[in-house]
Amino acid sequence: MIDHQETVTPVVALDIASWRPVVTPEDNERYASALEGGAVLVFPHLAFELLPEERRFLDTRWSDNKAKNISVEGASIKGAQGNATDLADLARMVARFADDAGSLVAALFPRYAPHLRHARTSYRPHTAAGRAVSWRKDDTRLHVDAFPSRPNRGERILRVFCNVNPRGEDRVWRVGETFEAMARRLLPRVRRLVPGEVAALAALRVTKGRRTEYDHLMLGLHDRAKEDVDYQRSSPQREVRFAPGTTWICYSDQVMHAAASGQFMLEQTTHLPQSALYEPARSPLAVLERITGRRLADA
Numbered sequence: 001m002i003d004h005q006e007t008v009t010p011v012v013a014l015d016i017a018s019w020r021p022v023v024t025p026e027d028n029e030r031y032a033s034a035l036e037g038g039a040v041l042v043f044p045h046l047a048f049e050l051l052p053e054e055r056r057f058l059d060t061r062w063s064d065n066k067a068k069n070i071s072v073e074g075a076s077i078k079g080a081q082g083n084a085t086d087l088a089d090l091a092r093m094v095a096r097f098a099d100d101a102g103s104l105v106a107a108l109f110p111r112y113a114p115h116l117r118h119a120r121t122s123y124r125p126h127t128a129a130g131r132a133v134s135w136r137k138d139d140t141r142l143h144v145d146a147f148p149s150r151p152n153r154g155e156r157i158l159r160v161f162c163n164v165n166p167r168g169e170d171r172v173w174r175v176g177e178t179f180e181a182m183a184r185r186l187l188p189r190v191r192r193l194v195p196g197e198v199a200a201l202a203a204l205r206v207t208k209g210r211r212t213e214y215d216h217l218m219l220g221l222h223d224r225a226k227e228d229v230d231y232q233r234s235s236p237q238r239e240v241r242f243a244p245g246t247t248w249i250c251y252s253d254q255v256m257h258a259a260a261s262g263q264f265m266l267e268q269t270t271h272l273p274q275s276a277l278y279e280p281a282r283s284p285l286a287v288l289e290r291i292t293g294r295r296l297a298d299a
Helices: 025-036 052-057 084-108 179-189 197-203 213-227 229-234 284-292
Strands: 011-013 040-043 070-073 076-078 117-127 156-163 171-175 238-242 247-251 257-261 263-272
Touching: 025 040, 025 084, 025 247, 040 238, 052 084, 070 084, 076 084, 084 117, 084 156, 084 247, 084 263, 179 213, 179 284, 213 229, 213 284
Parallel strands: 011 040
Antiparallel strands: 040 247, 070 076, 070 117, 117 263, 156 247, 156 263, 171 238, 171 257
């Protein structure tokens, strides 16, 4: 596996073992600089402890097998099967993780706290690899997160993950080159927007709201990376192993990542506006605007 240290996503291990740590302002700034610079922050000693009665959920039988995730958003649980009592208990477990993940992010990055918009929380009981999906949906391929139907107009995608595997199995990722290196390599392959395309997609309800040029470029980068077998094989990258009981955080719209293997993981998705960032000039939006020389997030 090719690892060019100067261009590969950094991985920073932090010795924090509490979901509600007390952090100095200096460390807040240091952690934010690493995260917003495109690093994966890893907490090897920060486990999400399942209650004894929750350990039964470490089994794929709770999945309805229609989706790769069991997800909880508000009072709704999707992708799961079981009786009403079991589903309520499963939803409470996932909601407890959401609460812990939100507390961790607020403690590490207090500037974010008033602006955090929590999206769905996911429990992933299935193995990371082996699902029969198209190349676009194949998350074992290096990619940044971008979604065809959900434009975010520059809003960030912050994710907290935790490996809860009961059998000692690592969650294995590949992380790729830095966002700017990837963008400069692949952006020339992304087609330009067609006049009227944005309005047509919104009118036909293909997208939930109007897609900006930023959304178009991010989706193009996602697709060009995933479809290119040579890029997947030979671009700068490294393997990262997250042992059971490990938590990690990254901006998944910035970090080139691929889920190579592993089973049983919890994940919290949070959205954050550009205005809440410590260093907005390092965001994907700012990088792409510098490369293209034009504003990209105007609706």
